[in-house]
Amino acid sequence: MAMAKEIMGGSLIQRSSFVSSSKVFLNPSFQKKKQNQFLVNPLVVPLEKTRFVRMRKVVRGPVAAISEDLVKRLPVAVSADKAEKFKVRAVVTVRNKNKEDLKDKIVKHLDAITDKIGLNVVLQLVSTEIDPKTKAPKKSNEAILKDWSKKSNVKAERVNYTAEFMLNSSFGVPGAILVTNNHQKEFFLETITVEGFAGDPVHFFCNSWVQSRKDHPGKRIFFSNQPYLPSETPAGLRSLRDKELRDTRGDGKGVRKLSDRIYDFDVYNDLGNPDRGIEFARPTLGGEKIPYPRRCRTGRLPSDTDMHTESRVEKPLPMYVPRDEQFEESKQDTFSAGRLKAVLHNLIPSLKASISSDNHEFKGFSEIDNLYSEGVLLKLGLQDELLKKLPLPKVVSHIQESNRGIIKYETPKIISKDKFAWLRDDEFARQAIAGVNPVSIERLKVFPPVSKLDPEIYGPLESALKEEHILGYLNGMTVQQALEGNKLFVLDYHDAYLPFLDQINALDGRKAYATRTVYFLTPLGTLKPIAIELSHPPSGPSSRSRRVITPPVDATSNWTWQLAKAHVCSNDAGVHQLVNHWLRTHASLEPFILAAHRQMSAMHPIFKLLDPHMRYTLEVNGLARQSLINADGVIESCFTPGRYSMEISAAAYKSFWRFDMENLPADLVRRGMAVPDPTQPHGLKLLIEDYPYATDGLLIWSATENWVRTYVNYYYPESSLICNDNELQAWYFESVNVGHSDLSHKSWWPSLANADDLVSILTTLIWLASAQHAALNFGQYPYGGYVPNRPPLMRRLIPEENDPEYASFLADPQKYFLSALPSVLQTTKFMAVVDTLSTHSPDEEYLGERQQPSTWTGDTEVVEAFYQFSAEIQRIEKEIEKRNHDTSLRNRCGAGVLPYELLAPSSGPGVTCRGVPNSVSI
Known part of the structure; x- marks a missing residue:
């Protein structure tokens, strides 16, 4: 690094007067001005923290090549x-x-x-x-x-x-x-x-x-x-610019070699493996029948048994991604990427071999606690082999202590401060706005809630919730007053799950409801759950397919209530993983990344802006297709929807996903969590003032938007430059019409005709790749590593009085509750994977950081603007730390309450429950 710094030079103030720039900066926004004179180093006058004014600037033409x-x-x-x-x-x-x-x-x-x-x-x-x-x-x-x-x-x-x-x-x-x-x-x-x-x-x-x-x-x-816009490309570089883009596009033919660097599109027809058996066949995602974003084309031959399914590349053989998208060796060896492969290929098979069938479920909560204090003992003979294959300093933490072959898990943060926090209703509710999935909760606008499904298939549109269910929990308000006062909120997974429940509940060891959970906003600014609706599809015209459970009044109803909350968490875990995490931050970004490499030159200023936010995403997504979201992969085996998991994801893409609603302000307004208010910071008024994800997120959103606006205005002082930028327009056109072709006809796609359009599109992409992904990813183990807090699947329904299981439930409710949770193998496998997914690398690049920060672009005013953005990110981090110590903010500070740090920009390596990397890198 010292050598690199020496070569790259010092700070901007120390740089030579001959600067590679042809731009002018006029505070408060950059404007472009072309001159053909020798350059004089500009005078920079600091004003009010990081603002500065360009006092004098004379811009050169090309510097003569004279020593x-x-x-x-x-x-x-x-x-x-x-x-x-x-x-x-x-x-x-x-x-x-x-x-x-x-x-x-x-x-x-x-x-x-x-x-x-x-x-x-x-x-x-x-x-x-x-x-x-x-x-x-x-x-x-x-x-x-x-x-x-x-x-x-x-x-x-x-x-x-x-x-x-x-x-x-x-x-x-x-x-x-x-x-x-x-x-x-x-x-x-x-x-x-x-x-x-x-x-x-x-x-x-x-x-x-x-x-x-x-x-x-x-x-x-x-x-x-x-950087150069296409129209400004120097004459000597034009043919090379075109050739380089042709090389990265390829011709759409043939099987890709691992050494290729060709970017192309294909449908998700590689998740199933029909050659292994009909039960491993999966439908193609992408196309008129099941709309879905496109993924990176590999060109592999079709499977032997189904010409429409691409043949599989099974672990440990690598999945094709363009050569430069593959993980760097240091990432492979020292942290998350290598860890994930090691866990998938070596640890999980060892767990399967070591956990016997008679140890199918936990006998008591102490056995779950033992995973952190005592660990899992591997079978003799597997220990040494496994240790050779896990190049991990802390995978599943202390992998072997005193040579006994014990896998010991780190204690998740959710139980590190308060072992019983997960049992409390206030913590259950708090996690809806400050946990690992804070993007599903909505303000309840109509009571009872109404479904959008076909009533002829799925029954009445109105829910089973009635006023009498919740009236006693509204602090003396009527339901109408609570609605008008913005006091009622809901986690509504009814429509996401109901169409798939018959198939899910027919699976061995899987039981689920379609849930709705209603919350009341207390005068202290915290939420409390006041009713949970559990629905099944009607089996006949007179069948009773819905029930409502309210907070407990005795011992029996307490256990029923705990089971209901567990089913809500299972629904939430599925939507979090399949929709909010995978679809909205991984799969939906891949087309924009593919199109960027195919249509924008590396010298294009917008490519340079996006470059750190595209790093490793294609490799992560390829690995996911190979081992996480594939047939019989980790997601299917660990989450309630099982083999129907990706169909739920695709259904959400068809009915819910909208690019114009993926930016943070629009999403908050859509969910009714905020209303436009020009008098408020960020132009929004939050209806839950202490909503940690939103309050911290808006700081990052605004800082990112300001940085992007400065950048865009610098290169595009006039809208005509955007409209006439053939590479930029081709990138956006291909992202929408090829990468998201199944939804390209939708009227909600933003246009790309002026600076505001471009700023919005780019800020949304950077937000999704960085802060949104961080908020949804790096808390998975801290919150989900203790499975009772957030079970990824449930194996039993809640018994009713006329059910055969009701007597055993009454006799030993704890045993029944534990038997409804994932088995020991499912739990340990899930924990190993989310521990790895939640891990930061030692060399992670965080928001506000770039490789070669002073020379990544030849335009020095842009470098200065990036330093301002970086300084603003550091100020945001201090503000978040301050908020986490404010006792009036009860959703992030209090006895046993976890601080909300998922959007704190920086982090050390490991599972830290904080840190915002630049890209969707794991």
């Missing part, structure tokens, strides 16, 4: 015919692999030998200018990387190589660099810095695998950090 030595010797004018030569040097940073198998070592040795005889890595600079004689881009001589063979045994994580070029003084400035790999093996090219021009060094941030020419014959193209 300092040459400047001393040149006359005032140099004719093109007498252009003199000068030398520039490229410093190339290559990242080494940490682990090499025998084959890697052999090939590496061969590359070192062949490098000596001329099969080198070759670089060539491409000027931004056209040669007036040939009408082709000006190119330097080809230069080889020096000392590759000498440094082949260097063990450092990063190795610097150099190459030297002799250039004419008329060369101009390099805007691209061509790289040819004549070795046998790919290498990871991190950065190239070209020194020796009369201005600052020219930076190329590559972060890409360069394949051997024998596998991919063409030269790789990398552009400098200077």
Whole structure:
């Protein structure tokens, strides 16, 4: 890192006066102004914290490619015919692999030998200018990387190589660099810095695998950090810009190789495995029959038994994603990605082998507690093998203590402060606005609630809830007064589950209701649950398919109430995982990411803005298709809907998902949790003032929106620039009409005609990838790791007096309750997976952070604006910390109450229940 910082240079104030920029910043928003003069470093005057005013700015054209030595010797004018030569040097940073198998070592040795005889890595600079004689881009001589063979045994994580070029003084400035790999093996090219021009060094941030020419014959193209709109692309770079995009699109044919970097679309036809048996077949998601977003195309051949189902790549073989989207080695080895694969491929089979059938369910709550204090003892013989395969410092925490082969789980935060918090009604309600799924609760606008399902199939539209059920819990109000006073709220999963309940309840060991839970907002600003409706589809015209359970009045009703809350939590866990988490932050973003790589050049300013928010998402989603959401995968085996899980997700996409409602303010208004109010901060008035997810989220939303608006205004001072940006328009068109083609006809899609449109679209995407995903993901183990608090599935219904099970329920209600929860194997498997999904890596990149923060773009005013955004994120973190110590905010501060930190931007590594990474990275 020290070497990288030295190469990249210091702060903006310390930088040379020759800055790669052609932009002007006028406070409070950036405006573009084109001039053709030499650059004078602008004077920056700090005003009120981080605001500043550009006092004077003169903007240059391309800096002449003249070294300092040459400047001393040149006359005032140099004719093109007498252009003199000068030398520039490229410093190339290559990242080494940490682990090499025998084959890697052999090939590496061969590359070192062949490098000596001329099969080198070759670089060539491409000027931004056209040669007036040939009408082709000006190119330097080809230069080889020096000392590759000498440094082949260097063990450092990063190795610097150099190459030297002799250039004419008329060369101009390099805007691209061509790289040819004549070795046998790919290498990871991190950065190239070209020194020796009369201005600052020219930076190329590559972060890409360069394949051997024998596998991919063409030269790789990398552009400098200077962004250009398509219409402003220098003449020397236009053809390369187009070629690079053609290369990433591919032709839509053939099976993708792991070394490819081709981005394309396909339907979800790879979740099932009919070759394994008919019970593992799954419907295709995507298309007119079952609408769904598109995923990354792999081109694999169809299965043997169903030509419409793509053949499976089963673990541990990797699923194709473009080469540069694959996890970096450090991520694979040291944290969540590697952990997840290890858990799925090694730990879960060991758990299955170790937990016998006679240990099917927990005998008491103490056995659940023992998972944290004593752990699970693996069968003899599995221990050593498992430990070899888990490269994890804390997977499922202390994997082995005193060599006994014990898997011990970390104590989840929900029981770390108050072991019995999960039993209380106030905590059950608090988690609806400050837990891991705070985005489902709605204000109740009509009582009784009304279904939108077909009444001929699913019975009466009105619910079974009556005024008499809730009247006694309204602090003396009538139901109408409570509605008008915005005091009633609801978690309504009736329509999400009811169409699937007959199929779910026919599964072995799965029992579910479609639930509605009504909450009352107390004068203290906290919620209390006052009624739970449990529904089944009607089995006949006169069948009773619904019941209402209210808070307990005696011992029996207390256990009935606890079971009802458990079924609500099971419904909530399913919708959280399948809809709010997977669909809304993973699957719905994938089309925008694919289209960005296919339609926007790496030098496009909007691609540069989005780049950190797209990192690793395709790999995570590919891994999910392989092992999490696939037939008989973790989601099907651990959540109540089982094999119908993804159909529930698809039904929500068809009936509920709207891109224009995915931004935070619109979502809060849609759910009735806020009303527009221009006098309030963020233009909204929250109807639950202490709604931690919303209050913290609005701070991040506004900061992100301001940063994006500043960025957009800088590059698009006029709406016509947006309308005429062919790459930008092609990106959005393809995202909607190909990536979300099943819903592309909907009128609610935003247009893209001006700066406000673009700011809204980009802010929504960044919000979903960062803060929204963090709020829904990193609390999974802290809240769900104690399964009684949030059971992902239920195995028994609530017995009624005429049921055969009622007597056993009365005789031992605790035993009945535990038998309704997931089994020991289901519990331990679920805990292992959500522990991993909730984990941050040591090198996580959080909101407000970027690689090479001072040089990621050549436009220095944009760098300054990003620093302002970063400072604002840090202020938000301090505000969140302050709120978590405010005892008047009872939903985040109190005796045994967990602080709400899921939107606190920074975090250390591990399961921390906080931290907002830039992207959907795990």
